Amino acid sequence: MQLNKVLKGLMIALPVMAIAACSSNKNASNDQSGEGMMGAGTGVDANGNGNMSSEEQARLQMQQLQQNNIVYFDLDKFDIRSDFAAMLDAHANFLRSNPSYKVTVEGHADERGTPEYNISLGERRANAVKMYLQGKGVSADQISIVSYGKEKPAVLGHDEAAYSKNRRAVLVY
Template structure:
């Protein structure tokens, strides 16, 4: 009886030893000699393309950056004439627009808070048209320019004093994408 109880245990042990030996026989052996290391490669990879710094050329941000504040011209009280300072700013705008002939622009006319809404809308329109006409005289195609008057509706300075009013009497050129 002891013999029959030992027989399955002996068979299991024998099977385990045989399996271990079989697996050990299948293991890889280290080669006698290692292969040579790979030869260094000399590829002439192009450096990654440089990421542009600053605004995209021809964009409104580029226009504003290039103008350095000269995208806006200022007027005296109740006036819409283009003076010497305004002419220099508009000349710089015309040069930029000549560089990007497919670009269109809107000239926004503004007025200070004094006067009626109707009066200031008309004054803003005259200011925008004066800036447009000067740009056209410098060679900018009139078809590329539109005007809009905001009158006193979009002030940049909210004070009720001469300094604030002077900042609000303006024409601003904005490029259209």
């Protein structure tokens, strides 16, 4: 009889304590004034002053670079076209300034050709980007490559428009 009372007491007390424990820190962690929230995510506080750490700035810069991270290639080619030099230079500058960041260059091909040929061509394309970045002073340790050949098309289709979008190398941080 005494044991039943103790068990009933515990059955009621444990959930109440768990709920109380969860809600007791809610105000402590979320208690923020509106000050400093005006520029949240922008690196600017309410007074217009920059307050981002260098790590946050690097992360923001990397996210911006991810908006422009694809190098396209001509049919059966793996040489870097001049219209992609500025974009690759921006990636090289970022990687040189942030040696802790690493990039993987993914090489791709369109669906024409044998699987072996397309894997090899994708690898040559990824290597061409790697060599370009290294030529701009990026450490080889920061760059890895992988070839997907025709296995991961960006665009499905059997025309030149689709093929040209699939002949690419993608920089992934």
